[in-house]
Amino acid sequence: KVRDCPRTPSQPPPDPALLEMLRRFDLSWEYGPCTGITRLQRWERAQELGLSPPGPIRDALLEHQDNPDVTYRWVWSGMGA
Amino acid sequence: MFSEQAAPTAQGLLAPPLAEPPTFPRVPVLGYSDCSQPFQLGERSFSRQYAHIYAVRLAGMRPGLEQRAQSRWGNDIVLRKLSELQAGEKCCIVGTLFKAMQLQPSILQEISEEHNLVPQPPLPKYIQPSDELILEDELQRIKLEGAIDVQKLVTGTILAVYGSEQDDGKFLVEDLCFADLPPPLPWTGPSSDRFVLLASGLGLGSVSGEALLSTQLLVDVVTGQLGAEGEQSCAAHITRVILAGNLLSQNTQSRDTINKAKYLTKKTQAASVEAVKMLDEILLQLCTSVPVDVMPGEFDPTNYTLPQQPLHHCMLPLASAYTTLRLVTNPYQANLDGVRFLGTSGQNISDIFKYSSMDDYLEILEWTLLAGHISPTAPDTLGCYPFYKSDPFILTECPHVYFCGNAPHFQSKLLQGKEGQQVLLVTVPDFSATQTACLVNLRDLTCQPITFSGFGTDSED
Numbered sequence: 001k002v003r004d005c006p007r008t009p010s011q012p013p014p015d016p017a018l019l020e021m022l023r024r025f026d027l028s029w030e031y032g033p034c035t036g037i038t039r040l041q042r043w044e045r046a047q048e049l050g051l052s053p054p055g056p057i058r059d060a061l062l063e064h065q066d067n068p069d070v071t072y073r074w075v076w077s078g079m080g081a
Numbered sequence: 082m083f084s085e086q087a088a089p090t091a092q093g094l095l096a097p098p099l100a101e102p103p104t105f106p107r108v109p110v111l112g113y114s115d116c117s118q119p120f121q122l123g124e125r126s127f128s129r130q131y132a133h134i135y136a137v138r139l140a141g142m143r144p145g146l147e148q149r150a151q152s153r154w155g156n157d158i159v160l161r162k163l164s165e166l167q168a169g170e171k172c173c174i175v176g177t178l179f180k181a182m183q184l185q186p187s188i189l190q191e192i193s194e195e196h197n198l199v200p201q202p203p204l205p206k207y208i209q210p211s212d213e214l215i216l217e218d219e220l221q222r223i224k225l226e227g228a229i230d231v232q233k234l235v236t237g238t239i240l241a242v243y244g245s246e247q248d249d250g251k252f253l254v255e256d257l258c259f260a261d262l263p264p265p266l267p268w269t270g271p272s273s274d275r276f277v278l279l280a281s282g283l284g285l286g287s288v289s290g291e292a293l294l295s296t297q298l299l300v301d302v303v304t305g306q307l308g309a310e311g312e313q314s315c316a317a318h319i320t321r322v323i324l325a326g327n328l329l330s331q332n333t334q335s336r337d338t339i340n341k342a343k344y345l346t347k348k349t350q351a352a353s354v355e356a357v358k359m360l361d362e363i364l365l366q367l368c369t370s371v372p373v374d375v376m377p378g379e380f381d382p383t384n385y386t387l388p389q390q391p392l393h394h395c396m397l398p399l400a401s402a403y404t405t406l407r408l409v410t411n412p413y414q415a416n417l418d419g420v421r422f423l424g425t426s427g428q429n430i431s432d433i434f435k436y437s438s439m440d441d442y443l444e445i446l447e448w449t450l451l452a453g454h455i456s457p458t459a460p461d462t463l464g465c466y467p468f469y470k471s472d473p474f475i476l477t478e479c480p481h482v483y484f485c486g487n488a489p490h491f492q493s494k495l496l497q498g499k500e501g502q503q504v505l506l507v508t509v510p511d512f513s514a515t516q517t518a519c520l521v522n523l524r525d526l527t528c529q530p531i532t533f534s535g536f537g538t539d540s541e542d
Binding site: 029030032033035036037041044045048049050051 | 128129132133137140141144219225424467469470471482
């Protein structure tokens with residue numbers, strides 16, 4: 001049986017420090033609610049409202065675009081957004 | 082408009098027809114641009130909660146309100162967040178209002194087993210003397226009391242209050258202010274008389290056919306098939322017709338067929354099908370002669386939540402062939418011949434009516450303009466799409482004409498603002514009940530009603 005498309009193996013898993021930084025971004029109340037939207041959408045919304053979200057967060061989000069642990073907010077296991 | 086110019090030429094109706102009947106070309110459209118892009122939804126994802134729309138509403142209106150508060154109460158007033166409040170200190174707080182109402186219909190109460198209650202019937206107003214106002218910001222909420230009209234205000238309004246926190250934890254309000262009129266738009270209106278006809282609540286598909294005669298008279302006047310040369314030349318100055326919602330009657334919404342067995346309802350057609358066919362024919366007559374903008378309303382076949390999306394053109398095959406037909410959103414915003422129009426089909430105003438002590442539709446319309454938001458009660462008591470990026474109902478520019486459809490009577494008022502804003506407020510009456518439409522003169526922002534009653538009293542002007 002042949003696989004349809006091989007998974008790109010190039011991306012290394014993001015390190016826990018990055019995930020911790022993203023988690024803190026989620027829980028900062030200044031940028032509004034974090035459920036139901038991707039972290040990038042939340043970052044861009046904060047930017048447009050003039051709240052100056054930190055730039056490294058956006059770089060990290062764009063770098064790990066295909067990793068769902070990075071793009072979506074941190075969820076407790078089993079609970080959706 | 083019609084009466085003054087028509088009377089001298091009325092004799093023409095008694096004379097034999099001319100060999101070459103005079104024709105009156107309609108005034109051309111000077112400029113039109115649709116500004117309703119914020120109300121057009123692309124992807125529709127309902128998996129979000131409504132916390133986002135409240136958060137962006139507060140974040141979007143907070144800077145403007147803080148500026149207004151400083152200009153009103155002095156530049157040296159203390160602006161505090163609720164978490165920074167100190168008892169007894171006079172300060173100003175900005176937040177979202179929440180009105181705790183005992184009579185507000187609550188789905189949780191209805192399905193709660195311990196209450197065992199019959200769901201309460203719909204009431205015209207849900208206000209009670211025991212209602213309380215609570216101000217919420219990003220983190221906390223606090224009860225408000227003092228110089229604030231609890232009955233008049235509604236949930237979802239963003240405002241700034243000045244006062245101090247009491248020992249019992251409530252905030253004593255001494256003064257409050259809203260976002261006030263948004264900044265004015267430059268005036269580029271026409272220099273000669275041009276009219277826009279506003280009508281709403283055509284109510285097609287209702288059981289009684291009385292309104293059909295009035296609707297046909299309306300169409301005939303606009304297309305220049307009624308009256309002598311005077312009236313026809315006047316009608317040629319109408320550059321656009323805006324139908325503000327409720328083209329179909331509430332009767333078309335009957336849902337009896339849902340409860341019946343399938344075999345009984347197989348051959349029955351939905352009431353709205355016949356009504357939409359009638360609408361198509363009426364729009365066809367109008368579109369051959371004048372540009373028409375059709376906004377959906379509460380009883381029209383489109384989505385329920387605000388902003389309502391345009392009716393689909395496949396429902397109006399005859400009229401869609403003409404480019405003069407524009408199917409637009411509710412709320413609708415556009416530049417017509419240099420004049421900015423903004424209006425809704427009335428759901429926002431009637432919802433505020435239910436939850437506020439204000440009785441007058443014009444008063445509520447003016448209040449929404451001064452509060453800086455088209456529909457503050459959405460999404461609390463009025464269905465709304467869960468926006469997350471920005472709240473499109475915040476008023477950022479002051480329109481020249483601000484209207485709402487399906488009002489009980491015709492009313493209009495010219496509002497002057499401190500920064501040179503000039504807004505014509507119009508409550509467009511329900512045509513099926515009042516047989517009245519409105520003519521707005523774009524040159525000088527005046528508005529007059531035009532009534533098409535069947536018999537008896539004076540019909541026009």
